[in-house]
Amino acid sequence: MNYQIKSYEQYQKDYAASVADPQGFWASVAEQFVWRKKWDTVLQWDFLKPDVQWFINGKLNITENCLDRHLAALGDRPAIIWEPNGTDEPHRVLTYAQLHDYVCRFAAVLRNSGVKKGDRICIYMGMVPELPVAMLACARIGAIHSVIFGGFSAQSIADRLQDAGSEFVITCDGAYRGPKDIPLKNTIDDALAACPAVKRVIVYQRTHCPVSMIKGRDVWWHEELQAVSESNLPAEEMDAEDPLFILYTSGSTGKPKGVVHSTAGYMVYATYSFVNVFQVQPGDIHFCTADIGWITGHTYIVYGVLCAGGTSLMYEGIPTYPDAGRLWDIVDKHQATILYTAPTALRSLMAHGLQPLAGKSLSSLRVLGTVGEPINEEAWHWYDDHIGKNRCPIVDTWWQTETGGIMLSNIAGITPAKPGYATLPLPGIQPVLVDEQGTLIYGNDVSGNLCIRFPWPSIVRTTYGDHERCRTNYFAAYEGLYFTGDGCYRDENGMYRITGRVDDVLNVSGHRIGTAEVENAINMHTGVLESAVVGYLHDLKGQGIYAYIIMQSMPDDAAHTQADILQTITRVIGAIARPDKVQFVHGLPKTRSGKIMRRILRKIAEGETDNLGDTSTLLDPGVVEEIMQGKV
Numbered sequence: 205m206n207y208q209i210k211s212y213e214q215y216q217k218d219y220a221a222s223v224a225d226p227q228g229f230w231a232s233v234a235e236q237f238v239w240r241k242k243w244d245t246v247l248q249w250d251f252l253k254p255d256v257q258w259f260i261n262g263k264l265n266i267t268e269n270c271l272d273r274h275l276a277a278l279g280d281r282p283a284i285i286w287e288p289n290g291t292d293e294p295h296r297v298l299t300y301a302q303l304h305d306y307v308c309r310f311a312a313v314l315r316n317s318g319v320k321k322g323d324r325i326c327i328y329m330g331m332v333p334e335l336p337v338a339m340l341a342c343a344r345i346g347a348i349h350s351v352i353f354g355g356f357s358a359q360s361i362a363d364r365l366q367d368a369g370s371e372f373v374i375t376c377d378g379a380y381r382g383p384k385d386i387p388l389k390n391t392i393d394d395a396l397a398a399c400p401a402v403k404r405v406i407v408y409q410r411t412h413c414p415v416s417m418i419k420g421r422d423v424w425w426h427e428e429l430q431a432v433s434e435s436n437l438p439a440e441e442m443d444a445e446d447p448l449f450i451l452y453t454s455g456s457t458g459k460p461k462g463v464v465h466s467t468a469g470y471m472v473y474a475t476y477s478f479v480n481v482f483q484v485q486p487g488d489i490h491f492c493t494a495d496i497g498w499i500t501g502h503t504y505i506v507y508g509v510l511c512a513g514g515t516s517l518m519y520e521g522i523p524t525y526p527d528a529g530r531l532w533d534i535v536d537k538h539q540a541t542i543l544y545t546a547p548t549a550l551r552s553l554m555a556h557g558l559q560p561l562a563g564k565s566l567s568s569l570r571v572l573g574t575v576g577e578p579i580n581e582e583a584w585h586w587y588d589d590h591i592g593k594n595r596c597p598i599v600d601t602w603w604q605t606e607t608g609g610i611m612l613s614n615i616a617g618i619t620p621a622k623p624g625y626a627t628l629p630l631p632g633i634q635p636v637l638v639d640e641q642g643t644l645i646y647g648n649d650v651s652g653n654l655c656i657r658f659p660w661p662s663i664v665r666t667t668y669g670d671h672e673r674c675r676t677n678y679f680a681a682y683e684g685l686y687f688t689g690d691g692c693y694r695d696e697n698g699m700y701r702i703t704g705r706v707d708d709v710l711n712v713s714g715h716r717i718g719t720a721e722v723e724n725a726i727n728m729h730t731g732v733l734e735s736a737v738v739g740y741l742h743d744l745k746g747q748g749i750y751a752y753i754i755m756q757s758m759p760d761d762a763a764h765t766q767a768d769i770l771q772t773i774t775r776v777i778g779a780i781a782r783p784d785k786v787q788f789v790h791g792l793p794k795t796r797s798g799k800i801m802r803r804i805l806r807k808i809a810e811g812e813t814d815n816l817g818d819t820s821t822l823l824d825p826g827v828v829e830e831i832m833q834g835k836v
């Protein structure tokens with residue numbers, strides 16, 4: 205990996221080169237991967253359409269880069285170390301040779317089930333090694349995976365299955381998460397009632413809970429595997445721009461959209477960013493605590509780590525099970541060298557005090573990372589003092605589902621850190637700040653909306669089945685720029701600090717949730733006339749969800765109605781979208797043209813009622829007074 209940045213000077217040099225000659229820069233990185241055939245043209249792009257293509261006419265298979273290429277030198281090296289939820293169960297290790305074998309055999313299972321190149325396969329599994337095996341097996345034969353986080357409801361799964369036109373599902377009977385057994389297959393069964401197109405469900409047996417297996421449709425993972433013997437299934441030759449996966453993510457309007465990532469560009473950038481940001485060294489054990497159901501798990505548990513020949517430590521359970529010392533036990537047990545987690549996890553562990561750290565060594569750690577939301581200074585210092593013992597650099601990595609990999613971050617031990625700042629762009633990334641009119645804001649000590657003005661290899665290619673939505677969401681707000689949806693401050697030294705979303709997307713415990721999605725779910729509940737959902741500052745979650753709801757008539761038993769509405773949200777989206785606070789109101793603050801003034805609702809939810817700003821355009825200023833009185 206001679207694209208690894210080794211000094212601050214090199215960072216500056218590489219950054220300058222990546223801007224002066226992006227094609228040459230990325231070609232020299234891409235050279236270091238395994239191709240069946242090299243590209244003709246490095247990049248072709250037009251943000252207005254948008255149309256972005258990297259490594260045009262290149263042919264490859266990402267699993268040859270993740271697996272086959274490592275067999276000779278690293279075959280016996282652990283690719284995946286898996287720590288189970290329960291402390292009494294042994295951990296599992298899959299070496300590169302074993303993972304390669306497993307992926308080939310499961311790819312043969314998929315092929316025998318009738319899966320063809322380009323088919324969309326929905327994966328709804330817990331955090332077991334079979335989840336990355338399923339993803340890689342799809343990639344091996346050119347099928348497009350769509351992983352759905354295990355916390356989503358049957359309705360959400362059905363929406364995604366239909367949107368992607370999936371005919372195949374891979375799931376587990378159940379999943380262990382902390383003290384709970386989550387019945388995944390039951391949820392899939394509920395989803396499939398609305399998805400007659402699904403013809404095959406492959407079920408990995410994890411919890412041995414009772415499941416319904418429908419004849420002709422549902423089969424067991426282990427039984428199917430017994431029927432194949434392919435230990436070296438040839439990889440399908442893919443075009444550089446063939447889609448690798450779809451991952452659904454929330455936006456400011458409507459239902460979640462399927463972000464599509466391409467094969468080559470995603471591979472190159474996932475690996476490049478992993479190797480550089482974490483300054484990966486041979487022998488590193490990379491512990492990313494994200495769930496693979498989110499982009500962080502896709503890139504920094506599976507693809508980036510394996511392409512780099514690293515070892516990925518994956519954990520099935522939750523940080524506080526069986527106690528708040530579990531993550532530290534896992535670090536010590538497996539001698540993790542890199543820990544990558546979310547501020548929300550740090551805050552929840554911080555709340556348990558230092559006792560859970562007693563007797564833990566943590567001396568194997570070399571680099572720490574955070575992702576998913578702005579990190580508050582208190583959590584940053586706690587991480588630095590008590591986990592890194594002031595000897596591990598902390599990388600604050602800003603990126604998105606749509607960017608595929610880390611965009612802004614310090615480079616561990618090489619470029620400076622600053623608490624609360626994602627600091628500087630990686631080579632190849634050209635951030636700009638714009639005002640509401642889209643005018644570029646130059647200079648330092650300035651704030652604006654964060655955009656990117658030049659394509660990078662792993663930029664979102666389209667939103668599945670609706671390219672226009674991709675354009676309007678990311679490329680229409682400011683002509684010629686990719687708009688991130690985030691507000692940002694650039695300090696006097698040119699360092700970037702993300703200040704949070706400027707659209708109607710919430711970030712609850714590092715999970716992206718659209719206010720419109722939650723409102724739509726609330727509005728489905730009987731008796732609800734209208735609702736408005738906003739975020740407010742929450743000590744542990746970063747943001748909490750505050751829902752203002754108008755009922756046909758004020759409920760007699762508000763607590764009961766509230767519980768029912770929460771149940772509806774759990775059914776429609778999943779428990780992660782349940783509001784923390786619900787207030788029943790008679791009216792919402794609206795302008796004369798009928799628009800809800802969310803700014804006012806946010807201020808009330810934050811308790812900032814002494815300065816509500818301009819309320820002169822309100823149709824009925826009286827409702828504001830009522831809402832303030834009834835604040836929960």
Ligand code: 7RM
Binds near residue numbers: 574
């Ligand atoms: C990787 C991921 C994306 C949104 C993004 C931001 C927020 C992510 C940071 C951050 C401040 C960070 N993908 N965000 N990382 N905010 N500092 N280091 O989280 O698609 O699920 O979310 O998350 O608002 O737009 S995501």
